[in-house]
Amino acid sequence: MAEKRHLLDVDDLSREDMGRILDTARSFAEVLKRPIKKVPSLRGKTVVNLFYEPSTRTRLSFEVAAKRLSADVLNFSATASSVEKGEGLKDTALTLEAMGVDAVVVRHPVAGAPWLLRQWLEAAILNAGDGMHAHPTQALLDLLTMQERLGELEGRTVAFVGDILHSRVARSGIKACRAMGMQVLAVAPPTLLPAAEIEGVEVCYDFDAVIPRCDILYMLRIQKERQKEGRFPSLEEYTHLYQLDARRLGKARPEVVVMHPGPMNRGVEIAADVAEAPHAAITAQVTAGVAIRMAVLFLLLGGSEGGEKVA
């Protein structure tokens, strides 16, 4: 990361970069267990949350992370209507740069928007989700959570289950897991899978058949509007074939880890009791998210300038 200025997607990161982010996040996770969960590392730095899609949970996670590093945080939420009559992404970006912000955390409905920003800005750009494309901090927090539960990840098997086609969580997550040397399964009905093969990923339509092989069951959120698009016949049928319920969990390995990026549709992709079973690492993912975002902000903004060390 020493020379890296941005975090746009996980494939910009070498395995060594990922290792460094994960190690840094682990040391911040220790800070987060203290009564005073704050370090002065980014005092005097300004981080903007530039959100063109509503996402309270991701925005709050970045905001908590930045504040615990003692950075100042500005929130900029643009709705579709304000974008229409207001200034475009480029002028907004140039305005923020001219104000001297140090990092721009951007969520945008259009895939590629953070790459456009990179052309215009000196500030560090952190992709917090662009269209159906990428969500690298989610992928990194997922790796951190998996390591906390399972230790070494090389050779482990993870199944991403559900709407692979429309999911930036799956797209970045699959790349990150592959980079760590994991076996990756994509489990979904054919209509929720990309038309093209995903390199190095085994595709399965039959969830029940693969459950016993998996160390991690990663359940994706189902957008109910996919049914109207004809992606699956009914929520009932989807649930019947792909919901992780207690019966299916019973066929998994005893130490299996259940993950979900949130927010969950309890009773659709995951049964309510499974969401609260000891196998579920779903709240652990949220905690890991703060540590990962602290690590990425620290490494992009503070690490190379001799800023104060993680205390």
Add this chain to the structure above:
Amino acid sequence: MAEKRHLLDVDDLSREDMGRILDTARSFAEVLKRPIKKVPSLRGKTVVNLFYEPSTRTRLSFEVAAKRLSADVLNFSATASSVEKGEGLKDTALTLEAMGVDAVVVRHPVAGAPWLLRQWLEAAILNAGDGMHAHPTQALLDLLTMQERLGELEGRTVAFVGDILHSRVARSGIKACRAMGMQVLAVAPPTLLPAAEIEGVEVCYDFDAVIPRCDILYMLRIQKERQKEGRFPSLEEYTHLYQLDARRLGKARPEVVVMHPGPMNRGVEIAADVAEAPHAAITAQVTAGVAIRMAVLFLLLGGSEGGEKVA
């Protein structure tokens, strides 16, 4: 409060607890008169304002209070529509907890919501108003204001005037005043009073008759939609019988204290000139609100961990 973790309603508090909160608030009120109105007591703590109803004034009051204690503040405003399609209260609460927040200040249209949160969270929960049920920091700031004006409250007489039935301010306020040994009158038309007797409270329909007996006239806000519900025939008639105007104020004791939780409907429950008369303690209530919220946050989050003393 030493063992208390939450502030849900005033009846959780002993008279000794209340005294400790009021004393602490008084020392913070001194801090608020200094040029630098800030103490480091809650540095490194994170307070979330979780507001499911719009309320700029209460949210700002908690935000100012937390910032003057040097806590970090996150604002989460959920509108009805975002709640519909978003995650439920439970998942939001678990997400905030997993992010390591120390206190959740919650306002919710459903009575009892803060008690639900208590089942799920380790963080301190502060009820900032739930449905028509409770609003304990309002009751405490009202006591602080009354003490500032009148000194000892035991034996004093307070009349809550107006929409007792729908008012969480009245519900918590009556409990708090009763706990301090005050005489409490509820003054309203029968349609704006609860069907059941309120323990220890004297009900009157005739405002004029009781004015001379009162040390405090506490005017409640009238929601204009109550007229459509048939709770009173017209604003004109309500105003005629229950508005505190200069004529009625003239019949009160010379040192009477006029209070209102805000925002006021000038010309409905209170005349514009009375709102600005020297008897009115309405802006004093706002000032007391910051001190009370500082005290409650300090005692719930800082007091027991050897945090820095109120300077």
Add this chain to the structure above:
Amino acid sequence: MAEKRHLLDVDDLSREDMGRILDTARSFAEVLKRPIKKVPSLRGKTVVNLFYEPSTRTRLSFEVAAKRLSADVLNFSATASSVEKGEGLKDTALTLEAMGVDAVVVRHPVAGAPWLLRQWLEAAILNAGDGMHAHPTQALLDLLTMQERLGELEGRTVAFVGDILHSRVARSGIKACRAMGMQVLAVAPPTLLPAAEIEGVEVCYDFDAVIPRCDILYMLRIQKERQKEGRFPSLEEYTHLYQLDARRLGKARPEVVVMHPGPMNRGVEIAADVAEAPHAAITAQVTAGVAIRMAVLFLLLGGSEGGEKVA
């Protein structure tokens, strides 16, 4: 400024006051070039952004400025609908004052609103734009930008081009430029000019004729709704006569400075390539805006109380 408590419009300022603000801003502009862009000058002070009109860029600029002075910032955004059913400006102001805020930065659609606030509040009031009336920090940041590009301003010529009639930017900007001893031209079709003469300002309808005389071309934003009001026949015709495009820029002095208050309508009042030409100081204006707002907040809140000096 020593005895000044508010910044309502530029005509409250003597030329000496302006000089002091510009000098202070220049020293803050140096702070903004450091890796740690923060000074402790306003620690413990609270600044409220009270915005009755949406304006992300101005609100962010004040928020960045206040945070870099270590003040606490509260954001209060009122929409038309919340104003309707909520409390009026006066009660909101009294509530903020009672919470102990030190400065109120106010934007309001009604001309004169900040002057009303002044009658009610002890806190410093900063006008961030009232109706079509005044926008003094914009005028000051424009002066700072002009000085950075041109040095001494006395005797220089500036043309304000476009919708002079509805523009608070032009109204305050013209006053500020006149106070600095500049020649001021107002260039617009007759329907976008005030009916009355503007004192000391030369009016021209023919943009091409005056371009060679100008040191600064200040392009104003065109609100497209003005066309519906019959202020000009069509955007095409407006653009034909008044857009600053490469052809017109070619007729200007080589060192001419192009300015715009943002957000720009590229292709209407300014051509896209001109907005990015080296003559354009448009992002420099944004940077100057942070420095000016720091200077004004510092001088109004910190200067007279022996607060820590600009480091």
